[in-house]
Amino acid sequence: MYGLTLIAILTITGGAIAYIGDKLGTKVGKKKLSIFGLRPKHTSIIVTIITGILITASTIGVLALVSQDVRTALFGMEALAKQLSTLNQEVTGKNAELATSRAALEAKNAEYTALTLKVKDTAERLSAITEELSAVMAQRDRTARELQQTQADYAVARGDLGKAQQAINTLQDTKNQLDKRVQSLNEAKVTLQEDVDRLNQLTTRLGQGIQVVREGSIIYRAGEVLSTVILPGGESKSDTERALAEAIYDTNQHVIDRLGIEDRSLNVLWIAQADFDKVATTLAKIPQDAIVRITANGNTVYGEPVIGQINLFPNNRIYAKGETVQMAVIDLGSKTEQPEEAVMSFLRKVNVTAVNKGILPDPIQGTVGAMNGAEFYDTVNKVKRYNKGKVMITATAKEDTYAVGPLKIEMHIQGGAE
Structure with a gap:
């Protein structure tokens, strides 16, 4: 229409x-x-x-x-053509990395198949030697019994001493040869068992290597914060781009330290040029300081580059020093209210209130601050002093707190609350 x-x-x-x-x-x-x-x-x-x-x-x-x-x-056709060219280059790089990973996986699979065949062959040889050893040991036992019988016959029939002695010597020689054969087979069995154990260990390690190639060990989870900095707004575009580039460089060095890479000139953190330009333009226009938070755009496996994402937030003051963050009344006379659980529930409410007020939470854990164990149990002990009745708990900000956080609070306990 x-x-x-x-x-x-x-x-x-x-x-x-x-x-x-x-x-x-x-x-x-x-x-x-x-x-x-x-x-x-x-x-x-x-x-x-x-x-x-x-x-x-x-x-x-x-x-x-x-x-x-x-x-x-x-x-705008020229700008779209440039952006399309940039995206095509990124796709080409990703395809090359994928081809390299597939080639490594195929090589590992071939090596794993060869070792599996070798283990199977060695196991079959060990089984054959074990069967031969059993047969030789049975023959040795029969020879030993024959020797005992011959010796008994010798004791009975002394008249045929020469013949019996010859039979004894022959059987003794046969027994000695069989003993040597048994010893040789036992040594071969031990050697083959050691080879089988070594090959099994190698197969296990190779299987673990293939699993790492297939699934990878996750270094960064999607949304995990790589760095957070405060940058001034309203600056010239060149100064803003320079400050933003320095923040990305520092983050790249932090990722290199995390991965244990010796070559510090590598670019292991990838930021799309379009995202960089968009954030730089926005930051140059706003008239106040802003929070620049760089996060992982997806799960990152060891050996892969970290695909980063830049997020921009205004760094407003959320709480003034001494300002009340949360208040609550705990009824200690109620059987359902336990001091530890009550304080923990109160702290969760503080976290929710601070997030709703504008403090940026951790993307993974969702928290805006932390209280150490000593402070927590000191608050619990203060609450426990009031055996019965209602207790007022108040959380106030220790200092001026901005959106970047973290929120540090002081706990105030007052008995006889209504």
């Missing part, structure tokens, strides 16, 4: 201008008017040309006035 209306407007406007031009040309022709000393015929032609120009100009003007796409096509 909108398109039909626009076409109708353009048609009516063009027709009106053409009609007026035609009338003016006719009038000029009839009255033989002259412009710039030209002949009336040429003057009529100029009026017709001007009419055509007005039709074209009015058409383009109306389209540009009512359509953002037309304005973009006329005046």
